[in-house]
Amino acid sequence: MKRFIKFKIIGIALLMLVPWGLSAEGAVDSLISEKGKFDHWRVYELKESGIIGGNVKKIYKLSEGETLRGQDPCPVRREDVFSPCNIMADVMGVIKGSNSVFPERRGDGYCARLSVVMEKVRALGFIDMEVLVQGTILSGYFNEPIRDTKSAYTKMDCGVPFTGHPVAVQYDYKADVGNPIIKSTGFSAKKNLGGKDYAFIAVYLQRRSEDEDGNVTAKRVGTAFRLFTESQPEWVNGETLDIHYGDISREPWFTPDMDLKNGDIVYYCRNSKGRIVEIEENGWAGPDEDPTHIIIWISSSCGEAFHGGLGNTFWVDNFKLVY
Numbered sequence: 001m002k003r004f005i006k007f008k009i010i011g012i013a014l015l016m017l018v019p020w021g022l023s024a025e026g027a028v029d030s031l032i033s034e035k036g037k038f039d040h041w042r043v044y045e046l047k048e049s050g051i052i053g054g055n056v057k058k059i060y061k062l063s064e065g066e067t068l069r070g071q072d073p074c075p076v077r078r079e080d081v082f083s084p085c086n087i088m089a090d091v092m093g094v095i096k097g098s099n100s101v102f103p104e105r106r107g108d109g110y111c112a113r114l115s116v117v118m119e120k121v122r123a124l125g126f127i128d129m130e131v132l133v134q135g136t137i138l139s140g141y142f143n144e145p146i147r148d149t150k151s152a153y154t155k156m157d158c159g160v161p162f163t164g165h166p167v168a169v170q171y172d173y174k175a176d177v178g179n180p181i182i183k184s185t186g187f188s189a190k191k192n193l194g195g196k197d198y199a200f201i202a203v204y205l206q207r208r209s210e211d212e213d214g215n216v217t218a219k220r221v222g223t224a225f226r227l228f229t230e231s232q233p234e235w236v237n238g239e240t241l242d243i244h245y246g247d248i249s250r251e252p253w254f255t256p257d258m259d260l261k262n263g264d265i266v267y268y269c270r271n272s273k274g275r276i277v278e279i280e281e282n283g284w285a286g287p288d289e290d291p292t293h294i295i296i297w298i299s300s301s302c303g304e305a306f307h308g309g310l311g312n313t314f315w316v317d318n319f320k321l322v323y
Helices: 012-019 026-033
Strands: 042-047 056-059 067-072 082-084 087-093 094-098 101-106 109-115 115-124 127-133 136-143 156-158 168-176 182-184 191-196 199-212 214-228 231-242 266-272 276-284 294-301 308-309 312-321
Touching: 026 294, 026 312, 056 082, 056 101, 056 156, 067 214, 094 115, 109 115, 109 136, 109 294, 168 199, 168 214, 199 276, 214 231, 231 312
Parallel strands: 042 067, 156 266, 214 276
Antiparallel strands: 042 056, 082 136, 087 094, 101 109, 109 312, 115 127, 136 156, 136 294, 168 231, 168 312, 182 191, 182 308, 199 214, 199 294, 266 276
């Protein structure tokens, strides 16, 4: 991937990466804390295709507004810094909805329940698919409608503009994890892979640049990662997860999940030309450098797309940044 051209104006390129224009640190902090309460949900009543039954399926979005109905993708509001992987798919003209993140009552408000689920599609004897879906919440958004299950991570626009230096994130959680890992893409036989699957929370602060060809590179400024390997039936309130700055690869507590390359997981974003491209994390930034974006990834499964422990469930509430 080409290096950033010197005469390219970095600030302009970065602003063009995200159409929402969320560049003010205070505004993004406030939105993350407010939306991280998970009290605001918008219902989308999706009319699925008649060939698969023509049902109306409720899709839950971390947004606000009146209930939407029809077969058009939900509009993306600039205030919607978190996106659940609750999506509409349009595969060869067949409209289907999928939910793996749900609002659940907690006290006077709501929390988010993230589950690993199996979506089944059957129609007239010639469509018979089972697709394993991980319950995931992402800072950024999903590119709807989903047209296929190929290159799953290209369907995501990861991260929102951010320039702060928080010391940690804080959240409430409970968990039911450790189910056996299954692979099911819908286009091949379901496989039991063995091993156990767990939930995680990841926070990555990046300093991104875009070259004249639209390629996006990034340095990692800050890292936080927590794998939840034990079930926790009661709420744990106010847990904090430290964000570590600079090159942490030689620290004794460093794990592969914190590295610039995390297995088969690849992060993508929309560049200034409107194309979804890979974010090539090619090094560690200095601990005092300012980030340009924050990726927050909360999931009920730590595996790659279409892999997971069926039945894994992770509840999260009151997610915020700590300074």
